[in-house]
Amino acid sequence: MIKEEKPRIRISKRPIWSGRITIGLVNVPVKLQTMIFDKGVTFRFLHKTDNSPLKYEKVCIKEEKPIPWQDIAKGYEVSKGQFVVFDKEELKAARPESDSRIRIDKFVDYLSTDPVYFDRSFLLLPDKSDDAYSLLLTALQSLGKAGVGRITLKTKEYPVLVHPYKGALVVTTLRYAYEVADPSEVEDLKRLKEPNKAELDLAVKIVSDLSGEFKIEDYRDSYKEKVEELIEKKMKGETIVVEKPVKEEAAKELMVALQETLKQLKQK
Amino acid sequence: MFKKLTKVEFTNLDKILYPELRVTKAQVIEYYIRMAPRMLNMLSNRPVVLTRFPEGIEKEGFYEKDAPMGTPSWVETYRRYAETSQREINYIVCNDLDTLIWLANLAAIEIHVTLSKTDAFENPDLVLFDIDPEPPADYPEAAQVALLLKEKLDSFGLRSYAKTSGKKGLHIIVPIIDGYSFAQTREFVHQIAKHLTTQSEIVVSEFTESKTPGTVFIDYRQNSQGRTMICPYSLRAAPQATASTPLDWGDVKKQLKPTEFTISTVVKIKENPWKGLLDNRQKLEVG
Numbered sequence: 001m002i003k004e005e006k007p008r009i010r011i012s013k014r015p016i017w018s019g020r021i022t023i024g025l026v027n028v029p030v031k032l033q034t035m036i037f038d039k040g041v042t043f044r045f046l047h048k049t050d051n052s053p054l055k056y057e058k059v060c061i062k063e064e065k066p067i068p069w070q071d072i073a074k075g076y077e078v079s080k081g082q083f084v085v086f087d088k089e090e091l092k093a094a095r096p097e098s099d100s101r102i103r104i105d106k107f108v109d110y111l112s113t114d115p116v117y118f119d120r121s122f123l124l125l126p127d128k129s130d131d132a133y134s135l136l137l138t139a140l141q142s143l144g145k146a147g148v149g150r151i152t153l154k155t156k157e158y159p160v161l162v163h164p165y166k167g168a169l170v171v172t173t174l175r176y177a178y179e180v181a182d183p184s185e186v187e188d189l190k191r192l193k194e195p196n197k198a199e200l201d202l203a204v205k206i207v208s209d210l211s212g213e214f215k216i217e218d219y220r221d222s223y224k225e226k227v228e229e230l231i232e233k234k235m236k237g238e239t240i241v242v243e244k245p246v247k248e249e250a251a252k253e254l255m256v257a258l259q260e261t262l263k264q265l266k267q268k
Numbered sequence: 269m270f271k272k273l274t275k276v277e278f279t280n281l282d283k284i285l286y287p288e289l290r291v292t293k294a295q296v297i298e299y300y301i302r303m304a305p306r307m308l309n310m311l312s313n314r315p316v317v318l319t320r321f322p323e324g325i326e327k328e329g330f331y332e333k334d335a336p337m338g339t340p341s342w343v344e345t346y347r348r349y350a351e352t353s354q355r356e357i358n359y360i361v362c363n364d365l366d367t368l369i370w371l372a373n374l375a376a377i378e379i380h381v382t383l384s385k386t387d388a389f390e391n392p393d394l395v396l397f398d399i400d401p402e403p404p405a406d407y408p409e410a411a412q413v414a415l416l417l418k419e420k421l422d423s424f425g426l427r428s429y430a431k432t433s434g435k436k437g438l439h440i441i442v443p444i445i446d447g448y449s450f451a452q453t454r455e456f457v458h459q460i461a462k463h464l465t466t467q468s469e470i471v472v473s474e475f476t477e478s479k480t481p482g483t484v485f486i487d488y489r490q491n492s493q494g495r496t497m498i499c500p501y502s503l504r505a506a507p508q509a510t511a512s513t514p515l516d517w518g519d520v521k522k523q524l525k526p527t528e529f530t531i532s533t534v535v536k537i538k539e540n541p542w543k544g545l546l547d548n549r550q551k552l553e554v555g
Binding site for chain 2: 253262
């Protein structure tokens, strides 16, 4: 996956996809925009001796030299070292046709959808279709429902959920059922016993005492903050002292204690 | 150079075990090394039960009765069916300095010992009066009851020994000769406790009354095979890093502050109030 070097938090003007939501015979033209940005700390690899950036290359393991793009094929490993080979054209032919549609099959209660299936969300904006867009959004909001359907993005067809989020429609791609493990097969869970009444009452009380509103802003990326602080220090020219574990020191003190105790025990 | 002094391979020495005092595992190990000359006597040939706090005392600890996986071959163990657990337990026996250091390195902050030894596991060699105050009763009330108990034991001609529990209570010990059963020692303690309830209003002798606010329970129940008491000088998993500390009877008074006996103060105590305890085995006049 190619990541933007400096992800922006503003929503860009350029849609990454445009098409329409189709519900039976009804169409709502929409544009799709990126709304998830991976903003964790990222580093580039450098050559230690002169700080020049390193690049990735696809190196043939037999000839030990980089191979140009046009000489690369794709192989599916059927068993160790055994490949079924495809060229790009063959795979292109197998790709699902993008028909610029989000086909909604049915509507479900949004709260009944499980986050384990959520993959990635995209913002849907009206494409000269303000009335239809507003109508669908308002209907979903008032019913607490989400549309379940399909979309084809680039080379893959995804199940999707179309749902309201902060006054907009959002499409979230979903994982297929085969991509998610089924915990009911796990032995450790099959053994679980019913808790007794008193314990359950206590647990319920603890949970209700700690209940509150979901506020994602309460959580901070402390590693990112720390690294950013260090970056600023480095830019100001401060050297950073790496705290070495003090193991040696601690071990030395223990040795002194050991010598004294051993002497005492011998005297006895 | 280290290897010559101990067989133990130290790990995670910088781990903070007492967060409030910022006491590290290295300091806990050093404490046990320094206390070893006074502890090994009591530990000798007694199965131990550990309370381990590998993530420090503020995180959940766990009891460990069995020698854990990876116990080195030089650590002595004692295999015995335990009525209390309904299964065979492979106890650790701490008979040397290396084993004590190894326990400390396991973050076994609390070391509990049985009241009998492996050579006669059914026959206790120690009788324990566990004096346990129920809030608002606290150490002063426990001391008051301990002194009352001592007087009683003195009247039987029995020499008794006191230690702080490391928490609010006191433990009174009477070393005894071979041949008694736990049923007998348990009954002995229970009878004396019952008698003391007639001498003082705050004393209770029954477990069912032990949660009555403001009372002091003389607990006889630990006098059972496989049951344990906190080893003298063992640390406790309390924020102040207190230790269960043997006391001179002269020091068992209401004004004493048991929280002052800690990882940093106990090592400085020169006297050993329990000197000769294990050689002073006495006859119990039961019934």
